[in-house]
Amino acid sequence: MKRELGMGLVLVLMCAGLWISNPDFLGQSNVVNTTRQISMLGIFAMGMGLVIITGGIDLSIGSVIGLTGVLLAKLSSSGMGCLGYPLWVGVPVALSAAVLVGLAQGLLITRLKLQPFVVTLGGMLLVRGVSQSVAEGGTLSFGDSPFLRLANGGLLRVGGDALIPYPLVIFLAVLAAGAYVLHFTVLGRYMVAIGGNREAAEYSGIDVSRVEVLTYVISSATGGIAGVCYASYIGQMSQQVGMGYELYAIAAVVLGGCSLRGGEGSALGILIGSAIMRVIDNGINMFQIRYSDDGVRRIWRLDPNWTFIIIGAVILVAVVFDQAVHLVQEQRRARRAARPADESAAPPRPFEAPPTAGAG
Structure with missing residues (x-):
């Protein structure tokens, strides 16, 4: 929990700094939109986290997000070239396709x-190609479908904006399910054990292959759920949607305390990591410094072209920090192993000869 608490403090300090820089950062509209973005990232970051905890990686999750949205638009949109089936047909079919991708890869x-x-990596390119073929290289629009209310609507409307967007409700459900599986079930303990030492897990009688397949299925399923949310939020889908999202998920998971070596991680950490990533993204647009130049009040802002520079630097810092933590832990274990076994034990008492019979 120390790492999660540390990153949570970093998140609070980032939000405080952005609010001081620009009070609009905590404005209702910006808070609601940022919460929506955190939620949609957190949904598929949760699945990515489970894969990384078992010692794997899923580079196809961004393409799965795009495929889910494209299939949903193709099946349930009434636009040109679409089939116009109801959403209760399109959503299950799109989610089933996402799950099949995870099963095949697993x-x-x-x-x-x-x-x-x-x-x-091969799955990422293959699925992206399928999305491009389904969309025929173009864009599929949902028009004014009621489906758009899923991401843009919500609960407790105040001033026209919903204070609790529906993606947040979905994310909290996914987060609760992921936390329960990871921290309170045998399956979660198996995931951590496999990531910590795969061979030892096999010798312990764990069905490693089945658990690993299940994590990839879960990862693709969360990607599918996120794809539905993104399709509703954007309102139109193409093969470009979801491109690079797997890197955001990996960064969120690593920032949240999950080790790329496997065997470490928590649902709370994934939540914090997702929030940090989206606050950074939003902060690049919101951060500003007011200053005077020859008596004229001016505002300095970050260049939006620095977005990937900043995010890439954050990822590198997180990986370096993770490596440093492991090196320190290994040094501590080595010192403990080198310490004599009886170092902390009381010194042996000197030998005392038994009293001679009849003495005194």
């Missing part, structure tokens, strides 16, 4: 003993 990784990086 089986390739576990049955053929392929590297997760290679399999999910």
